[in-house]
Structure formats: C-alpha cells, structure tokens
Amino acid sequence: MDGTPSAADSAFFSDLSRETHFYLVRHGESEGNAALIMQGRLDLPLNARGEAQASAAGAWLADKGVTRLYTSPLRRAFRTAEILAARAGLPEPLPVPEFTELDTGEFTGLSVEEIREKFPAVYEEFRWKSWDAVPGAESSASLYARALRGWEFLKARARETEGALAVVSHGGCLQWMVRATFGCRSWMPLLPTGNCGVFHLTVLPTSPGKPVYLQWRLLNSQPAFEGAATPPVF
DSSP, X not given: OOSOOSOSSTTGGGGOOSOEEEEEEEOOOBHHHHTTBOOTTOOOOBOHHHHHHHHHHHHHHTTSOEEEEEEOSSHHHHHHHXXXXXXXXXXXXXXXXXXXXOOBGGGTTOBHHHHHHHOHHHHHHHHHHGGXXXXXXXXXXXXXXXXXXXXXXXXXXXXXXXXXXXXEEOHHHHHHHHHHHHTOOSOOSOOOOOTTOEEEEEEEOOSTTSOOEEEEEXXXXXXXXXXXXXXXXX
C-alpha cells in the first residue's frame, strides 16, 4: 500500500474537524462552447455571455462564506474566477494545475459534426467509452488520480481556514471530482455540467477520526443569468 486513498469518501474526510463546504463551479461560456467545439486544453477566452454567467454565479456565492478561491490555469476558468472574486468579494483566485481540463486528444478543436465525419469509428466508441476511446485524450485512470490529488489539496487547505472553499474548473475535471467521492472509476453515467453550474459538497464531522457525514447538496445548479445556457460540451 502506498497510502494513496481509494476514494474521496466519508473516510477520506475523517481528519477534518469542522463543518466544511466546497463549491465547485464550471467556467462560464467560452468562445469554444458557443461554437460547440471540443476545447480540452485549447485555451479559448470567455465570451460576453460567459462573463455575465460568471457575474451571476459570483452574486450567488457572495453570502456562502468562501474564504479561498482556486482555479484551473486555463483562461476561460481563470477569467471566470476573477469575475467571481470581484462580484462576491472573494480573495484573488490562485491557479492549481490539478483543476485544469482534460486533454481531448485528436478531437480538440472539432465539433461533433466534424468528429463524426473525420473519425466515424472512434466517435461510435466515444459514445459509450467517452474520452477513453479517443487517441491522445487523458485516460479515466489519470483523471481519477488527478481528482484525488485535487481533493487532497482542498482538504489540506480546509485545515488552514475557517471558511468555505471554491474552485473554478471544467466539465471534464468536475465529472471526476464528483466521481471520486463515490469511488466511481468509469465515465458512465455522465453528469450534466452546464456553464457556471455549481456543485456543493458538505462535510459534517461525526466522532473524532470517524467517517464524516458527506453530502452533495447541489449538482450542476446554475444561478440565474440572461440567455440560454450552451449545451454541456467539453
């Protein structure tokens, strides 16, 4: 045994001694989302609607007691985090590599229509294997391990502050941050991850050193904003 946790479950959080709230937020709509392309680590900016979504999410977070804000280094996430911070009065966002988007391999920069045309066989597998079917894409094993490192990071930061923690990330990464709390190592079933969708995890300690009461209170809850959300694409 190398000491690596098998899941970010109730036992994983047993060394937290206080009630802790984690808010995970997908970035606002980007130029790539609006064009319905697979971005992965293609570093495209937010569009105007994405900035409005981030502002609405920031207003929603303003009274949630967040004291630390982390973000993917990619600019669509970092800009979302900057807007959140300004609107909610949060500290300056700090980039953390673990929260970056997955590499989408040979699908990067392509729409679903283009993928069907260029890679018909791979696309058919993609429909049931997700990114594990795509050459050059980050594997589910890598994503699961990265999600656990993300939770280790957040748990350590939770010991240093009395407040809630927030993270701005991406649809692919957020899938695995949630999956890791269930010990789920496969892509299916997928979770919806709309632009500026909020995922809220609560940790409530029980007896010292015992597994905690762990609850997902929100999954992809989207604060009100003008304009229809882009279908979840990552």
